[in-house]
Amino acid sequence: MKRMHEMPFGAQPTASGGARFRLWAPGASQVSLILHTAEREHAPYPMLAADGGWFELELAQLSTPADYSFDIDGKLQVPDPASRSNARVHGPSTLTRPTGFDWPDDDWRGRPWHEAVIYELHIGCFTPAGTFLSAIERLDDLVALGITAIELMPVADFPGQRGWGYDGVLQYAPKAAYGTPDELKQLVAAAHARGLMVLLDVVYNHFGPDGNYLYVSAPEFFNPQVPTPWGAAINLDGPHSRTIRDFFIHNARYWIDEFHLDGLRIDAVHAMHDASAQHFIDELSDALRADKTRPWPVHVVLENDINDAQRLARDASGAPLHANAQWNDDVHHAVHVIATGETDGYYVDYATDPVGQLGRALAEGFAFQGEPSLFRAGELRGTSSAHLPPLAFVNSLQTHDQVGNRALGERIATLAENTGRVDALRALTACVLLAPSPPMLFMGEEWGASTPFLYFCDFDGPLAAAITAGRREEFSQFARFKDARVRARIPDPNAEATFLQSKLDWSERAHKPHADWLAFYSGLLRCRHSFLLPWLAGAQSGTAAQPAPGTLSLSWPLAEGHRWHMRAQLAAFDTPLHLIGELPGKQVYHSHPATSHAASSLPAWAVQVSIEYP
Known part of the structure; x- marks a missing residue:
């Protein structure tokens, strides 16, 4: 099957053998198309100005691939902001023929959301080669592990050859360092052949600081009245915002339709300024669900630091009205405090009662549902989430953010080992993976990878120097980095060595303790x-209690009258069982199987799980 997403932006081949070019450039007086060949640069083709800031041109004959750029007012040549392919962000775009790829997965019908067990990965660090094609070689390992969905960190083109992808500037062009658009399609098709969904992380709240030419051709893209950590906010609700919203909505549809993806994870929704009657995220989610001819379900996952649950509303049948789910940072933060003892930064909000907060987050979604945050100077954080099902939250023990934003990029297994809390981490891992919410693993987590995941990028000149200095300065508030000489040892984000350190070492899986973690x-x-899976589609919000110090007792209703029960001793001492009684139903997991079901105490760091049949 051939797939191409029709859109008003960018360039695409025509059926007659030519190509149509369209650019929204309300900041320009005139725009010309420049064609680049190996022999020469062609004379400019003036584009016709149309209403609303549009410029367009159709060429009767043009073979693909063909390199092109847009000349803005005779002063600057820029790539196509809707380019499907770009060798580098400061160079010309490449006209491709999307229908040249023949999809082999016509029978793919996706997977329902309740089956999601997600594996977040960075293409460049996932394998030694760091490409779309090399990632295919490891898909069978993920299937054997029990993964049902891979989530790719952003692949939209960003400056340089290496980076996390959150500084993207060409939202439609897969990063050339990872491979061609067709090679990304091969990865998706290979995943589908193994029953794996593919989700993509997309960034719609800002553009990167290098290679963003929209400030020249379409400054209306930005709202200078609303500052963000990345510059002026994206204009989602002011004059011209209709076209800007359409740009991102088409981008989302493009990834789903043309690359046959199963869903998107949308970065930093809290950083989107939108006072419209319909929030951009709701409109985007509705647009993705509107195509009833698409034979596979589309899943939308959000990152929202302020614990705002309103994008997660359900209808009377329990189906999501907009987004499927949201990353639940509260679970991660509470787990981290218990497993490491760290209470710096935002972890201070979980220092007093991490076990209780973990229980509430596992049962009801958020730990903070309107309570004051000490880290935010008493500001109230979060909205009510107890009415939402567990499927509305994605839980994790680590993510690219939480590992990579550490000065030295240590993973939680390394931290637990260093603090003598490996038993605690094992218990917490069981709690997260066996709770009803979809769990997400960060690549290498399953074998306790020793390799760090550091913050890395590839900028030049003053920007590179500023990022290196800023990265080290931001940790000056932490006691261990007060000394400037210690801060100087924080890896330079722009150094290639920092990127290379972050690549996974798959050979570790064959050796202890990594093999033990993998088996676990x-x-x-x-x-x-x-x-759990057979009854998970009907899961509802649960209840949590602390019947004894350090102990959690959790219960969730499942489909058809089933109930899922969990009991965990998240402390380094035993708890008398008579305080909490025995779990009802059939015991399906016990971290300490030598302990009798009727023993007098629950061992330290023990987890028990049972299912109660109707």
């Missing part, structure tokens, strides 16, 4: 699949 994760996911 695989066993937990088998338990989830065998006992």
Whole structure:
């Protein structure tokens, strides 16, 4: 099957053998198309000005691939902001023929959201080669682990050859360092052949600081009255915002339709300024669900630091009205405090009662549902989430953010080992993977990878120097980095070595303790699949209690009258069982199987799970 997303932006081949070019450039007086060939640069083709700031041109004959750029007012040549392919962000775009790829997965019908077990990965660090094609070689390992969905960190083109992808400037062009658009399609098709969904992380709240030429051709894209950490906010609700909203909505549809993706994770929704009657995220989610001819479901996952649950509303049948789910940072933060003892920065909000907050987050969604945040100087954080099902939240023990934003990029397994809390981490891992919410693993987590995941980028000149200095300065508030000489040892984000350190070492999986971690994760996911999954679609918000110090007792209603029960001793001492009684139903997991079901105490760092049949 051939797939191409029709859109008003950018360039695309025509059926007659030519090509149509369209650019929205309300900031320009005149625009010309420049064609680039190996022999020469062609004379400019003036584009016709149309209403609303549009410029367009159709060439009767043009073979693909063909390199092109737009000349703005005779002063600057810029790439196409809707380019499907770009060798580099400061160079010409490449006209491609999307229908040249013949999809082999016509029978793919996707997977329902309740089956999601997500694996977040960075293409450049996932394998030694760091490409779309090399990632295919590891998909069978993920299937064997129990993964059902891979989530790619952003692949939209960004400056340089290496980076996290959150500084993207060409939202439609897959990063050339990872491979061609067709090679990304091969990865998606290979994942589908193995029953894996593919989600993509997209960034619609800002553009990167290098290579963003929209300030020249369409400054209306930005609202200078609303500052953000990345510059002026995207204009989602002011004059001209209709075209800007359409740009991103078409981008989302483009990734889904042309690359046959199963869903999107939308970065930093809290940083979107939108006072419109319909929030941009709701409109985008509705647009993705509107195509009833698409034979596979589309899943939308949000990142929202302020714990705002309104994008997660359900209809009477429990189906999402807009987004499927949201990353639940509260679970991560509470887990991190218990497993490491760290209470710096935002972890201070979880220092007093991390076990209780973890229980509330596992049962009801957010730990902060309108309570004051000490880290935010008493500001109230969050909205009510207890009415939402567990499927509305994605839980994790680590993510690219939480690992990579550490000065030294240490993973939680390394931190737990260093603090003698490995038993605590094992118990917390069981709690997260066996709770009803979809769990997400960060690449290498399943074997306790020793390699760090550092913040890395590839900028030049003053910008590179500013980022290196700023990266080190931001940690000056932490006691261990007060000394400037210690801060100087924080890896330079722009150094290639920093990127290379962050690549996974797959050979570790064959050796202890990594092999033990891998077996542990695989066993937990088998338990989830065998006992929880059959009834998970009907899961509802649960209840949490602390019947004894350090102990959690949790329960969730599932489909058809089933109930899922969990009991965890998240402290380094035993708790008498008579305080909490025995779990009802059939026991499906016990971290300490040598302990009798009727023993007098619950061992330290023990987790028990049972299913109660109607």
